Amino acid sequence: AFHASLHGFANGCRPLLFLDKVPLKATNEYKLLVAAAVDADDGVFPVTFNVVEDDNYENWVWFLMKLRIALQYHNYPLNAMTFLSNGQKGLDAAVAHAFEGSHHAFCLHHIMEEFKGELKKGPWSQQIRDAMVEDFTRAAEACSIDEFNASIESIRNISTEAADWIIASKPEHWSDAIFRGCRYDHFSSNIVDAFNNWIPTKKEGSMVLMIDSLRMKVAEIMEARREACKSWEGPLTPSIDYKAKDEITKAGKLTVICSSETVFEVRNSGIFVVNLANCECSCRRWQLSGLPCMHVIAVCNRIGRSFYDY
Numbered sequence: 001a002f003h004a005s006l007h008g009f010a011n012g013c014r015p016l017l018f019l020d021k022v023p024l025k026a027t028n029e030y031k032l033l034v035a036a037a038v039d040a041d042d043g044v045f046p047v048t049f050n051v052v053e054d055d056n057y058e059n060w061v062w063f064l065m066k067l068r069i070a071l072q073y074h075n076y077p078l079n080a081m082t083f084l085s086n087g088q089k090g091l092d093a094a095v096a097h098a099f100e101g102s103h104h105a106f107c108l109h110h111i112m113e114e115f116k117g118e119l120k121k122g123p124w125s126q127q128i129r130d131a132m133v134e135d136f137t138r139a140a141e142a143c144s145i146d147e148f149n150a151s152i153e154s155i156r157n158i159s160t161e162a163a164d165w166i167i168a169s170k171p172e173h174w175s176d177a178i179f180r181g182c183r184y185d186h187f188s189s190n191i192v193d194a195f196n197n198w199i200p201t202k203k204e205g206s207m208v209l210m211i212d213s214l215r216m217k218v219a220e221i222m223e224a225r226r227e228a229c230k231s232w233e234g235p236l237t238p239s240i241d242y243k244a245k246d247e248i249t250k251a252g253k254l255t256v257i258c259s260s261e262t263v264f265e266v267r268n269s270g271i272f273v274v275n276l277a278n279c280e281c282s283c284r285r286w287q288l289s290g291l292p293c294m295h296v297i298a299v300c301n302r303i304g305r306s307f308y309d310y
Contacts, residue, residue: 001048057090064098103181
């Protein structure tokens with residue numbers, strides 16, 4: 001772990017780390033374990049990596065314990081951490097061992113592929129399978145337990161076995177309605193796949209050359225992003241500003257009723273309560289993503305405040 005990466009993560013990134021094994025193309029002799037974050041523009045931000053012979057529980061524990069020590073040197077609040085991984089090969093237990101009290105989300109893409117495999121065993125048409133996959137996605141992105149239950153019941157109306165499979169897959173690790181950590185709208189650990197394109201195949205046979213190619217790539221990325229951000233305008237990064245503008249478009253159709261100076265009712269298809277003092281909306285999107293939702297933006301428009309203040 002290079003100092004620039006640890007310092008950048010501790011001082012400039014959200015407390016979210018993606019863990020994964022990167023398959024090497026040229027050799028099966030080594031595995032590359034990776035912990036990466038996302039920067040303010042949601043670009044992959046390398047934090048640390050490790051070459052091992054196998055991605056088993058023991059190696060993940062060693063890797064994560066070293067990461068914990070490194071972050072402690074930077075006075076990082078470890079109990080605020082959220083990890084996102086596929087949870088396999090002992091990784092679930094390793095995270096709990098090395099970072100007790102942290103939150104661990106499972107990669108939705110990985111679970112979704114398993115679910116699709118289960119559906120192929122059944123008698124349903126492709127159209128019905130696609131409908132169940134859509135309900136699964138809605139269950140993962142649901143912000144309330146009612147929304148989650150409605151999506152599961154929609155699947156149960158087609159197949160009790162499929163619904164039971166989903167419940168057995170530990171939705172407390174992948175559904176926003178139940179998960180207690182904060183993953184800022186990131187559902188997949190596939191962001192780590194970028195590492196696979198950063199190592200020339202001819203250098204994979206040597207650990208020294210492999211690590212040096214990663215060192216050069218980290219330096220190259222940091223320099224390129226330093227130059228790119230000089231042209232940014234406004235208080236948000238481009239990718240986050242794009243998300244905000246989508247919410248602004250939706251906010252124009254909402255009705256706002258003032259309950260007090262800081263509490264408001266926002267009405268459209270339902271009624272949502274916005275509390276500006278506590279930075280909360282009853283839809284829970286504000287709390288989950290860190291970005292004001294359309295209900296908050298509608299309130300800001302109503303009282304003449306800029307949502308950028310929040």
